[in-house]
Amino acid sequence: MSDATSADWGDGFTARRALAKSISAIESGGPEALAIEQRALQQPASAHVLGITGPPGAGKSSLISALLPHALDHYGAVAILAVDPSSSLTGGALLGDRVRMDYRLFDQKVFFRSMASRGYQGGIAAATRASVNVLDAAGWPLVIIETLGIGQVELDVMELADRVAVVLNPGWGDSFQANKAGLTEQGDAFVLNKADRPGLENAKILLEQSLQCLPAATPPSVFTTIATDNEGISELWQALAKLMQDAPTAQQNKRRCDAVREGAKTQLLQDFERFLASPAAATPENASSEDAADLLLRFYRQRD
Amino acid sequence: MKPKRILMAKTGLDGHWRGPTIVARALRDAGFEVIMIGMATTAEIVAAAIDEDVDLVGLNIGGHIDVALRAVDAVQAAAPDMPIFAGGTIPPHACKQLEAKGLEVFPPGSMLTDIVDSANRLTGLSTAP
Amino acid sequence: MRPKDPQDTVQACSDIPLKSYYTAEDIPDSHAERINVAPGEAPYHRGFHPSGYRSKPWRIFQLSGFGKPEDENERIKFLLKNGETGFIMEHDRNTADHCYNVDHPEVLARREDVGLTGAVMQSVRDTAICLDGLPMDTSFGHAGGAVVQHAPFALAAYWAVAKKRGYDLTTLPGTGQSDFNLTYLGCITKQQIPTDAGLRFNGDIIEFCTKHLPRWVPVSIAGYNGADTGLTPDQELGSLFANAVEYLDEIKLRGRIPIEVAARGCGGVSFRASIKIFEEACKMRAARLMWSDLLKKRYDIKDERVANLRIHCVTAGSKMAYQQPMNNLVRGALMAVSAVLGGVQSLGVSGYDEALSIPSEHAHQMSVRIQQILMEETGLTDVTDPLGGSYYVETLTAQLVEKSWAFFEEIQIRGGYLACLDSGWLHAKAEENQHKEFMQTESGEANIVGVTMAHDDSSPFEIDGFIGTDDAFDVALERLKEVKRTRHEKGAMTALKDLERVCRSSDNIMPVMMDCLEAEATLGEVGDVYREVFGDWRTPIQC
Numbered sequence: 014m015s016d017a018t019s020a021d022w023g024d025g026f027t028a029r030r031a032l033a034k035s036i037s038a039i040e041s042g043g044p045e046a047l048a049i050e051q052r053a054l055q056q057p058a059s060a061h062v063l064g065i066t067g068p069p070g071a072g073k074s075s076l077i078s079a080l081l082p083h084a085l086d087h088y089g090a091v092a093i094l095a096v097d098p099s100s101s102l103t104g105g106a107l108l109g110d111r112v113r114m115d116y117r118l119f120d121q122k123v124f125f126r127s128m129a130s131r132g133y134q135g136g137i138a139a140a141t142r143a144s145v146n147v148l149d150a151a152g153w154p155l156v157i158i159e160t161l162g163i164g165q166v167e168l169d170v171m172e173l174a175d176r177v178a179v180v181l182n183p184g185w186g187d188s189f190q191a192n193k194a195g196l197t198e199q200g201d202a203f204v205l206n207k208a209d210r211p212g213l214e215n216a217k218i219l220l221e222q223s224l225q226c227l228p229a230a231t232p233p234s235v236f237t238t239i240a241t242d243n244e245g246i247s248e249l250w251q252a253l254a255k256l257m258q259d260a261p262t263a264q265q266n267k268r269r270c271d272a273v274r275e276g277a278k279t280q281l282l283q284d285f286e287r288f289l290a291s292p293a294a295a296t297p298e299n300a301s302s303e304d305a306a307d308l309l310l311r312f313y314r315q316r317d
Numbered sequence: 318m319k320p321k322r323i324l325m326a327k328t329g330l331d332g333h334w335r336g337p338t339i340v341a342r343a344l345r346d347a348g349f350e351v352i353m354i355g356m357a358t359t360a361e362i363v364a365a366a367i368d369e370d371v372d373l374v375g376l377n378i379g380g381h382i383d384v385a386l387r388a389v390d391a392v393q394a395a396a397p398d399m400p401i402f403a404g405g406t407i408p409p410h411a412c413k414q415l416e417a418k419g420l421e422v423f424p425p426g427s428m429l430t431d432i433v434d435s436a437n438r439l440t441g442l443s444t445a446p
Numbered sequence: 447m448r449p450k451d452p453q454d455t456v457q458a459c460s461d462i463p464l465k466s467y468y469t470a471e472d473i474p475d476s477h478a479e480r481i482n483v484a485p486g487e488a489p490y491h492r493g494f495h496p497s498g499y500r501s502k503p504w505r506i507f508q509l510s511g512f513g514k515p516e517d518e519n520e521r522i523k524f525l526l527k528n529g530e531t532g533f534i535m536e537h538d539r540n541t542a543d544h545c546y547n548v549d550h551p552e553v554l555a556r557r558e559d560v561g562l563t564g565a566v567m568q569s570v571r572d573t574a575i576c577l578d579g580l581p582m583d584t585s586f587g588h589a590g591g592a593v594v595q596h597a598p599f600a601l602a603a604y605w606a607v608a609k610k611r612g613y614d615l616t617t618l619p620g621t622g623q624s625d626f627n628l629t630y631l632g633c634i635t636k637q638q639i640p641t642d643a644g645l646r647f648n649g650d651i652i653e654f655c656t657k658h659l660p661r662w663v664p665v666s667i668a669g670y671n672g673a674d675t676g677l678t679p680d681q682e683l684g685s686l687f688a689n690a691v692e693y694l695d696e697i698k699l700r701g702r703i704p705i706e707v708a709a710r711g712c713g714g715v716s717f718r719a720s721i722k723i724f725e726e727a728c729k730m731r732a733a734r735l736m737w738s739d740l741l742k743k744r745y746d747i748k749d750e751r752v753a754n755l756r757i758h759c760v761t762a763g764s765k766m767a768y769q770q771p772m773n774n775l776v777r778g779a780l781m782a783v784s785a786v787l788g789g790v791q792s793l794g795v796s797g798y799d800e801a802l803s804i805p806s807e808h809a810h811q812m813s814v815r816i817q818q819i820l821m822e823e824t825g826l827t828d829v830t831d832p833l834g835g836s837y838y839v840e841t842l843t844a845q846l847v848e849k850s851w852a853f854f855e856e857i858q859i860r861g862g863y864l865a866c867l868d869s870g871w872l873h874a875k876a877e878e879n880q881h882k883e884f885m886q887t888e889s890g891e892a893n894i895v896g897v898t899m900a901h902d903d904s905s906p907f908e909i910d911g912f913i914g915t916d917d918a919f920d921v922a923l924e925r926l927k928e929v930k931r932t933r934h935e936k937g938a939m940t941a942l943k944d945l946e947r948v949c950r951s952s953d954n955i956m957p958v959m960m961d962c963l964e965a966e967a968t969l970g971e972v973g974d975v976y977r978e979v980f981g982d983w984r985t986p987i988q989c
Contacts, residue, residue, distance in 0.1 A: 030396070033370035041319045075984060104320050105345035109988030111365065112355040119361065125368055129320065129350045241640075242981045329559055330540045330552060332634035334987055335675055335764075338877055339884050341988075353988045356636045358555040381558035408802040408911025425768035425801045426897040429888055 022151030029124070032151050036126060039147065040140040047279050050143040050272055053150035058268065060149035061088070061257045064174030066136060066160040066199060071180040072206040073159050074113035075240040081118050083250035084155055092124040092153040094144055096137050096161045099129040106130075110159060124153060135169035136160035142173050146272055155257075168199065173268060175260035176201040178253060181220070183212035197223045200233055201256050204249060208237040288312045321372040321440040322350045324365055326357045328388050329380035336425075337377040340404060343429040344375075344436055359388045363395045372440040376403040382411035389418050400439040404432070458725045460680035462845050468837035477844035480735075485789075485830040491735035491843060493789045494754045498830030499821075504785075505586060505792040506817045507758060511536030511564040512804055513915035514922070515576035518565035522580060524807060529814050532586035532792070535576060536564035537600060538918070543593045543635045545973025548922045552636060561918020563804060564590070568922060568969045569929045573603040574610070583613050587620040592668070593635070594644040597624035597651060599972050602959040605659070621663035621714060622655075624648050626689060627671035630867045631876070634985050641864040643980040647955060649696045652711045654956035656703045663714035665693065666758065673718035674764045676876030676883070679729045680846055684853025685872060686715060686733075687740055688863035694745060705745050709752045713737065719785035719793075720762040721777060724842060727833055730757055730788025732846040758792035759785035766800035770896035771909045774798035779816045786826050787833055793817060803911035870986025926968065933966035941965040942975060949979040 020031030039046045065073050077093060084091045095110035108127035119125065126144070133139040137160055148156050160170050171177055179200035197203075203224070205216055217235060224232040234252060238245035288294050293312045296305050325341050341351045354365050366374050374392055378385040389401055403415050404423035412422045421435045437443040449456055456464045465472065473481065480489065486496035495501060508525055510533065511518035522533045538561050540546070546553050547568050548560055560566060567573050567590075580587070582604075591600025601622050608618050626644060629635045639647075648665050655664035669677075669686040677685060690712050697708040717733065719726050738753035747753075761781035766774045778795040785793050795813040797805030805813065820826050833839040857866050866872045886892040893899050941962040948958045962972060 030367050030370070033368050037322075037370045072984075099320070099350070100345065103346055103348045104318075105348045106320070106350045107341060107345050107988060108350060108352045112353055112988050113984070116357065116361050119364060125365075127350075127352045127369060131320070241984045328556070330544065330556060330636055331559075331563070332543075332629065332636065333632070334634060335876075335880055338987070339880055342877075342881060355988075358552070360555075380556065380562055383558040384556045406801065406803070410910050426894070429884060 022147065028151075029121075032124070032147070033126070035147055036140070036144045039143045040128070040131070040138070042139070044283065046140070046143060047276055050146055051276055053143070053146040054272055054276075056150040058146075058149055060145070060154055060156050061176075061260065062145055062156045062158065062174045062268070063253065063257060064158045064160065064170035064177035065180060066170055066177060067162055067180030067204075069162045071162065071182050072240050073162055073180050074110045076180055076204065076206055076238065076246075077157055077159060078114045078118070079238070079240040079243055079246045080157075080250050080253070081115070081123070083247060083254075084157070085118065085122060087250075087254055088155040090122040090124075090153055090155070092126070092148045092156045093159065094126050094128055094141055094148075094156065095159040096128045096130055096141065098161055099131050101132065104131070124148070130161055136162070137169050137173065141169075142268065142272060142275075145173060145268065171199055172271065176253065176256045178202045178204055178249075180204045180206050181216070182207045183210045183216040197227060202233055202249070202252060203235045205235060205237045206240050208239050208245065209242075213237065284313070285309075320348055320350045321436075321442060322352060322369060323373045323375055323436060323440075324352050324354065324362070324369055324371040325375045325377065326354045326362045326365070326388075327377045327379065328357070328359075328362070328385045329378070330356055331379040332356065333379060336405060337375075340375070340377075340429065340432055343433055347433045347436070349436060349440075359391045362388050363391045366392055366399060367395060371399065373436060374399060374401045375436075376401060376405075378403050378405040378407050378411075378415075382407070382414055385411075386414060386418070389415065389420065393418070402432075402435055402439060458679075458842065459720070459722055460678045460725065460846060460849055462680075462842065462849065464842075468841055470837060472837055472841045474841065474844045474848075476848075477840060480844075481835060481840055485834070488750060488753065489735045489738040490753055490755070491731040492831040492834050494734065496830060498789060499786075499827035500830070502791075503821055503827060504790055504817075505532045505758075506530045506794075506814055507532045507534060507586075507588070507792045508794045508805075508810060508813055509534045509536055509760070510805075510810060511576075511590075512912075513561045513565055513918045515565045515567060515572045516578075517561075517915050517918075518576050519578055519580070521807070521810070522576075525810060525814060526580075526585070528811055529818055532588070533580065534588035534794070535590040535600075535604075537590045537596065538566040538922075539563040541566055541568065541922075541969060542590070542596045542600070543629055544637055545595055545599065545969055545976060547926055547968055547970030547973075548919060549926060550970055557919040558916075560922060562914060566918055566922040567600075567603065568926050569933075569966050570603050570606050570963045571929055571966065572922075572925060573600075574607045577604070577607050582608050582611065582620075583618065585619075589620060589622060592623040592625055593629045593638070594624050594626055594647060595629075595639045595973075595976060596969075597622055597665075598647055598955055598959045599963070599969055601651065602956065602963040606960060606963040615659050617661055618659055619661050621666055622651060623668060623716075624651060624665045625668040625671060626864070626867060627668050627675075627685075630983070631872055632671035632675045634987065637977070638983050639976050639980040640983045641867055643976075645692060645696055645864060646952075648693055649700060650954045650956050652693065652697060652708055653700070653703055653954055655711060656707050663756075664711045666714045666716055667693075667712070668716040670716050670718040670760050672872070672876070673720065674762055675873075676878075676880035677872070678879055679720075679725055680849035681853050681875060681879075682717065683729060683733055683736060683846065683850035685857060685863060685866075686717075687736055687850070688854050688857040688866075690715075690737075690740070691744065692863050698745070706747055706749050706752050709741055709745065709747055710754075713752070713754060714756045714758070716758040716760060717785075717790075718762050719759040719781045719788075719790070721765050721781055721784075723780060723784040723787070724833075724839060725846075726781070726784035727787035728839055728843040728846050730759070730785065730790055731831070731833075731839075731843045732850060733757060734789075735843070735847055736850060756792070757788075757790040758794070759788075759790040760794040761785070761796045763796045763800045766796050766798070767894060767897050768801035769901075770903045770905065771798050771802065772905050772907065773896050774800065775812060775816065778813065779820070782816055782820055783826065786820055789831055799909055799912060802909065804914070806912035809912070868984075868986065873987050929966055929968060937965040938962075938967045938971075942967050942971055945972065946975045946979060949975060 022032045099106040106129035128138040236249045402421040485493035589604035591597035652664045669682040673682040737755040741747040797809030
């Protein structure tokens, strides 16, 4: 295994490169990825994770850029994972979220990582969860995940984030009617960004109506922002900060349990692969499935 | 096969996007993950190269060569193992200066296939000369 | 490029299939009666003046400048001495385009770039140095300010210098530009005001000039910057008029000046003259026809004089090759021919070293010489609209008009020209074309001499990029400190406060901008007001 599994992820420039390389190793998958995440899990979870989702062009990156000064004030340091789609044909990707960020805020207290989805469905990348756990272990107090935003329901970020903000624009009801139910169930807060566009009032009414239909006792709040002009941002941040503060720790635990379960699954699968490749897997000609299962069990017991 | 990652940055405050966009598109179509950061200072280029853990840095150069050379030096100091290639309006004397620092350089008129070949070679995807 | 088989289709850049020859039958019915129109008659595709270049040759008008204001001054004088008949001031793009002073962190990080693309002019003192000894009253000056957010500052600086030198602004000739295509489509700045604020600026400039500088062309839409980014000739035309409509609708909405006057103000435009000679000549003919049509139909303007579209042309910089730069002299000449055949009023030829750097003195001189040869030796100026009546040219002109209006309509459907800049729709169109063009070269379908074929170069001339001066940054920083130290500080601060107040109101920005310049407020301070009041435009592209 490379030094990515054992490297120091703490403060400083060298550590920063080690952290970045660990995330690359996670993206590559395989046993090393597993080992890195398991190592991360040895630390207690403490980071807050905020998901920002919504259709393409809604202004997710701009909104994160506008929220960043507030988030830095509050948390001291912020890591951002921005997911963009990979081409299904070539596997390549254009990752352009950084261009929309205000670089002046980027210093050692901001870690920004562009992630290609690499074929993973659900709005994030396969490596996103493990990367969050690593960033958490490395001491980043807030991780913001910007999902793909392909306009479909992106439920995976709910599994991962403590809180999710859904970003929409005036006129969203027209183009995203089909997703209405899915989108409204995803968010802890809703943001109508680009609020200077026509149709704001309509969109707000439509959205609030849909949110009333949710089973929750108090429906999530709707905020209006113009991220590019910094309008409505401070109100939104205050609400998000409060939501994060009140977030059930269950979510943190779930993120870790998922990781542990995933680790176990991967371990089992690897063992199984090894079994299949070993002489122990040689089954007699007329063996039944039960016989084969017996062989497998014997293989496992011998291992202990 | 894990896709290789390339950072694309402009060293100057000159926003001509035609060239870098064409190149980025060709690299994406060749299977690379291309991280665009637009016009960036030396410090921003280094920070992005490190955080994004790229396999190759691409610099679009449009101004004085000293500005670009400073970015090259900084990337090479921070990540000596990270290769760099460059393109843009670069006169011959400046090409030589960049080449002396180990860069592959693509002035106007370069073929996209040559740029993609270079990216493959520099990221270890091919060994062809 | 020759098709493999003579029967194969050949496409014009505007995606119009070209036949191997044309006859009278090919000319569309819509255009048939226009054939018999003479130059000087509506709809003016044949030219606005019957005597054409016989009575008024085109203006030799080269973009020029670098280094310190005195370096730029020297280059402009050189060009005027060599036969240029107007002058274009180029401002340093790092500072001007962004409205930064040289001590802005983004500029400090790239200090060697300062002065590379134009002179640094941070206060009216710098502009005065740049204009020292130039015949502002008799020569047609382009004050720079090609960039929308920079234009009010650059224009006010030029006018303040003119005033100080005792010229009457009501007779001052010249032009502004304030062109969205340049920094919202072509080369996008790191930071600039949103498009709606830009439209407001341009409306203010048009109104201000109408009142105070009637001989000044307030804004000039540069189709060039769309075309050299990838828009095809029909798209260049369609988007240019879609842009003009934004200005005219704004002026009409304000209702403070007659639409005829505003239309005259918007009637100085620029196009790219590229290498496809006939299509480009047709583009200029189509442009005049479309302008005359637009004014009649959309604005009900009956005064025919308003339909006089004055076209400035710049040859396509992107067509100039890096390899074998001497070939670019030929390209420059041929592109200039296409512009002259199209009957343009003003022309700039890109330097042969365009793909390497800004023009050297010699490259600049050659750009003037090319034009002088065309003007004096070739007979191109003898007859007005020499291509008129050609089956091919008339057909292609008519087809271009039709295609361009279709593109214009596509833009209208998407909310208009500025909305298409905000959304990135125009950028996507340009990118699509660029990609196609690159792929044609890449596949060998299209050739570039000296680049994809004919590689042998035995030129004895070493052309290695023009560098300019190396003290532009230091001098600019010194002068910035100097102006801040020696100006009447309270006056400057009051003017800047006024500017902020006016920016937040709907009053015209130009009177207070004149005050700012006269009070020696600096470019970066003005930019800070903009950034505070208007915020930043969010670029729709990713690099």
